[in-house]
Amino acid sequence: MKKEDILDEVILVGSWCIYLYQDYFDNKANLPPLRTRDLDLLFPVPFKLNHNVDLFELIKDLGFIQDYKGEQGYIIFQHPELILEFIVPARGETTNKPFPIKQLKINAQPLRFMDIPFRAPIQVLFGDVKVRTPHPADFALHKLLIAERRKKVEKTQKDINQAFAVLKALLEYKQGEGILDSYSAMPKTWQKTIFNKLLELEDETLLEKIKMLINK
Amino acid sequence: MAIKEILREELENSLRMLKRYEEELSLLPKGSLSKRKIKGNEYYYLIYREKGEFKSEYRGKDISEEELDKYKEAKALRAKYRNLISRLKKQIRYLEGVLRGKAEI
Numbered sequence: 001m002k003k004e005d006i007l008d009e010v011i012l013v014g015s016w017c018i019y020l021y022q023d024y025f026d027n028k029a030n031l032p033p034l035r036t037r038d039l040d041l042l043f044p045v046p047f048k049l050n051h052n053v054d055l056f057e058l059i060k061d062l063g064f065i066q067d068y069k070g071e072q073g074y075i076i077f078q079h080p081e082l083i084l085e086f087i088v089p090a091r092g093e094t095t096n097k098p099f100p101i102k103q104l105k106i107n108a109q110p111l112r113f114m115d116i117p118f119r120a121p122i123q124v125l126f127g128d129v130k131v132r133t134p135h136p137a138d139f140a141l142h143k144l145l146i147a148e149r150r151k152k153v154e155k156t157q158k159d160i161n162q163a164f165a166v167l168k169a170l171l172e173y174k175q176g177e178g179i180l181d182s183y184s185a186m187p188k189t190w191q192k193t194i195f196n197k198l199l200e201l202e203d204e205t206l207l208e209k210i211k212m213l214i215n216k
Numbered sequence: 217m218a219i220k221e222i223l224r225e226e227l228e229n230s231l232r233m234l235k236r237y238e239e240e241l242s243l244l245p246k247g248s249l250s251k252r253k254i255k256g257n258e259y260y261y262l263i264y265r266e267k268g269e270f271k272s273e274y275r276g277k278d279i280s281e282e283e284l285d286k287y288k289e290a291k292a293l294r295a296k297y298r299n300l301i302s303r304l305k306k307q308i309r310y311l312e313g314v315l316r317g318k319a320e321i
Contacts, residue, residue, distance in 0.1 A: 036222055037229060063296045065240050067232070078233045080303045154221035 004053045006104070007131055011117045013087065014040035017133045018162055020124045021169070024136060029169035032161055038083045042117055043108055045088050047101055055104040059084075074098050074109040089114035116142045119185055120178065137178035140166040144197040145190055160197065168206055176213050183214045220315065227311040234304045241297045244290040249279065262287075 001007050012020070015035040022031060056066050056077060064077045069085070075098070077084040088099045090110035098107035117134035124133055134142065143163035150156045170176055183191060195214075201207040247264025250272075260275040 034219065034222060036225060063300050065233075065236050067236050078229075078236065080230070080233065080300050080307060083229060083233075152221065158222075 001055075001058065004049075004051075004058065006049060006053065006055070007129070009044055009048060011042040011121050011132045011134060012039065012126070013042045013114075013117055013134060013139075014038060015158075015162070016040075017136075017139050018166070020126060020131070020133055021136055021139075021166065023124045024122060025169050025173050028173055029165075031165050031169060034158070036083075037081065038085055040085050040087055042087045042089075042114055043101055044118060045091065045099070047103065049103045052103050052105075055106055069109075072096055072098055072109070073107075075106045085109070087111050087114060089118075113142060113145055113190075116145075116182075116186075119182065135178050135182065136166045136170055136174075137182035140164075140170070141179075141182050141186070141194050144194045145186075147197060148193070160200065163197075164201060164203075164206070167210060168203070171206065171209050171213075176209070179210065179213050223311055223314055227308065227315065230304050230307045230311065234301065234308065237297050237301050237304065241294065241301070244294055244297075245287060247273075247287075248291050249275065249284060249287045 016039050018031050019033065019035055022029065025031075056064070059077060062079065064079045064084070067076050067078050068074065069076045075086065086101065086106055086108035088101075088108040088110050090096075090112045095110060097110070099110050100107050116138050119138050120135040121132040122135050123130045125131075133139070140163040143159040143166075147156045147159040147163070150159065167179065170179060183194065186194070198207060198210055201210075247262045250261050250263050252259050252261055257277070259277055260279045262273040262275050264271055264273070
């Protein structure tokens, strides 16, 4: 994928980010290591790759098989160690219809709030390949924003735990860098949802630090 | 609680994946092409196993490059898929054990 320049525009989102942020925090942060095999790749719309690549043919030799997820039939590539899923930001009227990414012969699942990771992505090392992930502040605030929309309570809790761990690491090792920028860039209604979730923080010192930062 | 939920999700993924790998495996062309030299001439045979017995089917003197590649690719994928199926079965056994509380996390 790196050779075909696909990774230049794509952002890796989801629980794998936590694993990759260890590098961003110089392996000092105490981040929850739990992650599933799903590796979510977020594509911009429009996706500007100027050549066509059959993505499945590119990775088939590694043993991946193609499958379809859910009633809508979102394409996923599966391997016992990794499940690749494709996402695009949902725009305008909410639709869950698979979005075709013609250059790669795949489709992607449109999801709301997925413009957030494009605000200020960072580059981190994934093995020996550089990949883009959301800025940790965007990752954390996005998790808080969507936590209550989860159907399963365990997923809500997982989102909140991951968000708080990343916010704590940002304050401890990066002086809260990016939290205010990320928060300020959001509409007031989103800020309100996030602020209400922050109030659930049991660590009062951390809560006060974040409040001071975003109320500047 | 969150750990159990993740493990349950992973188990569902592994079970679904196992089914798909078995489907893919069944779709691959059966057997492999073997070249035999008989009285100085070369002939191709398709070797495969049926009900536990080896069968050999004459396929002719000339086989196209495309046909040869098809069987070569199928052979490589079959080996890969079998290996991954075995890995998946181990994962499933482990995950089922953990969820029943019989294996250590």
